[in-house]
Amino acid sequence: MKSIVKEDLNSFVDALIQDTGYEVHGVQAKGEKFVFAPLESSKDLRLDYDVTILPPKKYFLPQYEDMMNFKLNKEYSVTPQKVDKKQILIGVHPYDIVALEQTDKVYLDEQKDDFYEKRRKNTIIIGVDIQNVSDQSFAGSLGTHYVESGFDLMLTNIGKKYLITIGSKKGEDLLKKYAQTKDAKDTEVKEINKVRANTLNSYKKHVRITDADSWSKLLVSNYENSIWEEKSSKCLECSSCTMVCPTCFCYDVKDDVSLNLQDGSRVRTWDGCLLKDFTKVGSGEVFREDLKKRYRHRFFRKGNYLAERYGFIACVGCGRCSIACLPNIASPCDVINELTHFGGEGKKDEFFIKQKSHSDEKGTIHVPRKAIIKKKEKLTECETLFTLEFEDKKPLGHKPGQFVELSIFGVGEAPFGISSAPSTEPSFDVVVRKVGNLTSKLFTLKKGDSVGIRGPLGNGFDVEEFEDKHLIFVSGGTGMIPMRSLIEHCLDKKNRSKFKYVKILYGAKRPCDVLFQDKIAGWEKCEDVTCKLTVDTCQDGECWVGSVGLVTALFPKLHVDRIDPKNTKAVVIGPPVMFKFVIKCLQTIGIDDKDIFVSLERRMKCGVGKCGHCQINGVYCCKEGPVFNYAEIKNLPEAFE
Amino acid sequence: MSKPKVAFFDFASCEGCQLQIANLEEEVLDLINIVDVVSFREVMKEHVETYDIAFIEGSIMRPMDEERLKEIRNHAKILVALGACAAIGGVNKIRNQWDVDNVKKDVYGNAKIKDNKYFDVFKTKAVDEVVKVDFYIHGCPINRDEFKKVVISLVMGKTPEIPTYPVCVECKKNENVCLFELGKFCIGPITRAGCNAICPSNGSPCEGCRGILNEPQDECVQEILERYDLTIEELKNRCTMYNYGKEECKDE
Numbered sequence: 001m002k003s004i005v006k007e008d009l010n011s012f013v014d015a016l017i018q019d020t021g022y023e024v025h026g027v028q029a030k031g032e033k034f035v036f037a038p039l040e041s042s043k044d045l046r047l048d049y050d051v052t053i054l055p056p057k058k059y060f061l062p063q064y065e066d067m068m069n070f071k072l073n074k075e076y077s078v079t080p081q082k083v084d085k086k087q088i089l090i091g092v093h094p095y096d097i098v099a100l101e102q103t104d105k106v107y108l109d110e111q112k113d114d115f116y117e118k119r120r121k122n123t124i125i126i127g128v129d130i131q132n133v134s135d136q137s138f139a140g141s142l143g144t145h146y147v148e149s150g151f152d153l154m155l156t157n158i159g160k161k162y163l164i165t166i167g168s169k170k171g172e173d174l175l176k177k178y179a180q181t182k183d184a185k186d187t188e189v190k191e192i193n194k195v196r197a198n199t200l201n202s203y204k205k206h207v208r209i210t211d212a213d214s215w216s217k218l219l220v221s222n223y224e225n226s227i228w229e230e231k232s233s234k235c236l237e238c239s240s241c242t243m244v245c246p247t248c249f250c251y252d253v254k255d256d257v258s259l260n261l262q263d264g265s266r267v268r269t270w271d272g273c274l275l276k277d278f279t280k281v282g283s284g285e286v287f288r289e290d291l292k293k294r295y296r297h298r299f300f301r302k303g304n305y306l307a308e309r310y311g312f313i314a315c316v317g318c319g320r321c322s323i324a325c326l327p328n329i330a331s332p333c334d335v336i337n338e339l340t341h342f343g344g345e346g347k348k349d350e351f352f353i354k355q356k357s358h359s360d361e362k363g364t365i366h367v368p369r370k371a372i373i374k375k376k377e378k379l380t381e382c383e384t385l386f387t388l389e390f391e392d393k394k395p396l397g398h399k400p401g402q403f404v405e406l407s408i409f410g411v412g413e414a415p416f417g418i419s420s421a422p423s424t425e426p427s428f429d430v431v432v433r434k435v436g437n438l439t440s441k442l443f444t445l446k447k448g449d450s451v452g453i454r455g456p457l458g459n460g461f462d463v464e465e466f467e468d469k470h471l472i473f474v475s476g477g478t479g480m481i482p483m484r485s486l487i488e489h490c491l492d493k494k495n496r497s498k499f500k501y502v503k504i505l506y507g508a509k510r511p512c513d514v515l516f517q518d519k520i521a522g523w524e525k526c527e528d529v530t531c532k533l534t535v536d537t538c539q540d541g542e543c544w545v546g547s548v549g550l551v552t553a554l555f556p557k558l559h560v561d562r563i564d565p566k567n568t569k570a571v572v573i574g575p576p577v578m579f580k581f582v583i584k585c586l587q588t589i590g591i592d593d594k595d596i597f598v599s600l601e602r603r604m605k606c607g608v609g610k611c612g613h614c615q616i617n618g619v620y621c622c623k624e625g626p627v628f629n630y631a632e633i634k635n636l637p638e639a640f641e
Numbered sequence: 642m643s644k645p646k647v648a649f650f651d652f653a654s655c656e657g658c659q660l661q662i663a664n665l666e667e668e669v670l671d672l673i674n675i676v677d678v679v680s681f682r683e684v685m686k687e688h689v690e691t692y693d694i695a696f697i698e699g700s701i702m703r704p705m706d707e708e709r710l711k712e713i714r715n716h717a718k719i720l721v722a723l724g725a726c727a728a729i730g731g732v733n734k735i736r737n738q739w740d741v742d743n744v745k746k747d748v749y750g751n752a753k754i755k756d757n758k759y760f761d762v763f764k765t766k767a768v769d770e771v772v773k774v775d776f777y778i779h780g781c782p783i784n785r786d787e788f789k790k791v792v793i794s795l796v797m798g799k800t801p802e803i804p805t806y807p808v809c810v811e812c813k814k815n816e817n818v819c820l821f822e823l824g825k826f827c828i829g830p831i832t833r834a835g836c837n838a839i840c841p842s843n844g845s846p847c848e849g850c851r852g853i854l855n856e857p858q859d860e861c862v863q864e865i866l867e868r869y870d871l872t873i874e875e876l877k878n879r880c881t882m883y884n885y886g887k888e889e890c891k892d893e
Contacts, residue, residue, distance in 0.1 A: 031818045054816045063814040234861040237854075238830040239806065243813035254802070257793050259671040270814060275806045324813065326821055326830060327864040411799060437799040444798075 221344025476574025
């Protein structure tokens with residue numbers, strides 16, 4: 001512990017600005033508010049601030065971040081953005097340090113976000129103990145009004161002097177080189193606790209329960225509480241609460257093309273779960289469309305979803321959301337306190353399932369690899385199959401049920417289920433329905449053209465679990481696309497003996513929408529395989545030998561008496577409306593929930609559990625899914641809504 | 642790739658949105674590398690009747706405007722409403738608060754305009770109240786960057802993406818002090834973003850020139866008015882500027 005007189009602290013700050021070669025940012029006044037901004041002189045530094053408008057997350061996940069630059073005049077050219085700016089942040093409050101450490105847990109997990117990681121490494125944090133408490137802050141009750149670590153240096157104002165707690169070698173070196181300090185006296189060191197106790201006494205807002213477990217339980221017990229409806233009826237849907245939040249780190253990604261049409265960049269920018277289109281998928285479906293559900297999601301994410309996953313309350317009590325929210329409905333403190341009147345001893349992990357291990361893509365998680373279109377085959381009016389292969393012919397290494405993120409630079413990126421069996425690697429198939437910009441562009445590409453691929457991503461089918469079992473595969477519409485990967489894997493000559501009979505039920509809208517007709521004809525010829533097809537409608541004159549009606553109507557044709565439910569595994573993939581009815585049929589024939597597997601569709605934007613778009617309650621569809629065991633996911637209220 | 646032919650047309654407007662395009666300055670050179678501008682009264686004297694993309698500035702005020710607009714629609718493969726007057730009616734719709742004949746009397750007094758088609762006005766309409774609009778570039782004036790993005794998208798055969806989130810999102814990213822905290826009434830929370838919050842970032846409250854996105858519920862409006870000591874009249878005035886006729890401007 002060191003001490004420094006105030007004039008010397010100013011000299012230290014000025015030396016940091018002038019001599020270190022680092023970009024120095026510090027807290028400064030903006031009108032009557034405060035912001036982190038480039039610091040030109042120690043005179044502008046306001047260590048007495050209460051709270052900044054935006055948290056320092058902007059230095060690690062910038063509002064607009066060029067992730068990579070691409071060229072459109074070359075066949076396939078992409079360069080990841082270099083992140084080598086070294087920076088010093090002066091005046092970070094403890095609660096913001098806690099928020100950064102929470103963000104680390106997500107962004108520096110087994111699939112590290114390389115941009116974030118570099119920024120974290122290149123940044124020196126000089127914290128300051130809180131001198132003025134914001135009216136809306138309740139950090140005191142959460143214990144985030146001080147920290148023992150997470151900083152390089154921590155300043156504490158003890159009157160005429162500042163005490164400096166050294167948090168890292170980097171911080172220590174800076175002090176040695178640029179500051180006039182003395183060893184702190186024992187009496188001075190004791191001042192720190194006094195300062196922090198004073199801060200704690202200054203809070204006007206207090207949250208009644210303060211540990212992650214209790215928040216979690218309380219929220220789960222009150223999932224259907226009327227508070228969500230009442231409060232959200234006052235919500236403007238402006239998402240200001242998420243923008244200013246230090247623990248909101250969801251993002252969107254867009255491709256920007258220059259006016260010369262020759263180059264561009266892929267930009268990520270802050271997104272918020274309160275916004276209507278946050279969950280919108282390519283086909284136009286919006287999950288969690290109801291404002292009440294979006295409003296509730298934010299609180300659950302803070303107090304239950306992240307809390308269960310990582311063990312912390314993903315709210316540090318800074319109060320920024322309450323300041324930003326015009327109708328004053330954003331404060332987690334107010335909501336939690338109100339909920340305590342209702343009490344709750346819910347099963348706190350109800351909306352969360354254990355994370356499955358899944359393939360870990362090496363290298364950067366954001367920059368795609370070049371893949372070549374080996375074959376393009378029109379399957380139906382709307383769907384076309386693309387056979388792809390990495391340029392370096394390395395296998396994708398996928399399991400049935402996994403997906404890839406496919407990029408066309410200048411247009412964007414979207415997830416596609418892999419449709420081919422692992423045995424066809426190094427080439428692999430995706431089947432694409434023309435719905436938006438990316439898919440329309442993809443349709444214009446030819447054999448030999450290149451696209452970007454990230455993956456395989458997500459949790460696929462654990463095919464070993466299916467061995468020695470009878471199998472029932474039920475698909476609806478485009479659900480057949482990922483199902484084909486699983487079917488062909490199981491019917492592969494090398495694997496066939498591992499599985500018992502295979503029953504395939506498949507429903508499409510019209511006869512002309514039926515995918516893989518020739519493949520299906522091949523499957524039917526295999527031993528112990530039954531294929532039953534149905535269409536919703538069949539126009540006069542259309543050639544169709546299958547059934548007409550919903551896919552559930554095929555179940556009676558399964559010869560139920562010959563099904564051995566205890567030794568059967570069933571897989572269901574289809575549009576959201578289909579699941580409920582098909583699963584009911586499966587249950588009726590005696591198949592246990594734990595023997596039913598589903599693959600769900602959500603907006604899987606990053607594919608690595610960061611951007612937040614694909615969340616089904618506390619579950620990331622892109623990580624724990626898209627393949628789920630039905631027994632595990634059936635209680636998630638958002639799964640089959 | 643052959644360059645799409647682009648034409649600009651103006652109706653009741655200040656032509657400020659076209660001026661924004663003229664103000665692209667050296668970038669105009671990039672622009673004419675990717676499109677072929679065949680008609681643009683503000684910057685060139687040539688005019689050709691064949692074009693792929695028509696940009697329409699201004700609101701529709703008279704039967705003769707309607708005829709001309711329909712003609713343009715027939716010629717154009719893609720029709721884009723350029724700026725608030727075209728996209729939502731904008732300031733020209735303020736006039737719709739009053740009876741057309743009274744407005745004429747107020748403005749022209751006893752001048753003889755009765756059989757003059759140029760003065761034969763009806764209630765102001767946005768472009769999409771007359772013909773189908775394929776894409777919108779919002780704002781008063783338009784944001785040049787957004788205009789460029791839309792042109793790039795159209796040339797690349799993409800559907801332009803226009804924000805569906807409110808100005809607050811951009812305003813917060815710019816780290817502005819919220820204007821409500823300065824005692825000003827801003828309708829950024831309910832206005833479509835895409836302007837990079839240019840007004841609030843420069844201390845002026847949002848007037849809603851890019852159109853209202855969400856209609857907040859009454860409970861919400863009440864709460865905010867009370868909390869910030871504002872009146873419903875202020876809200877109405879704010880919404881009337883560009884969004885007259887929208888639901889939320891109804892009386893209490």
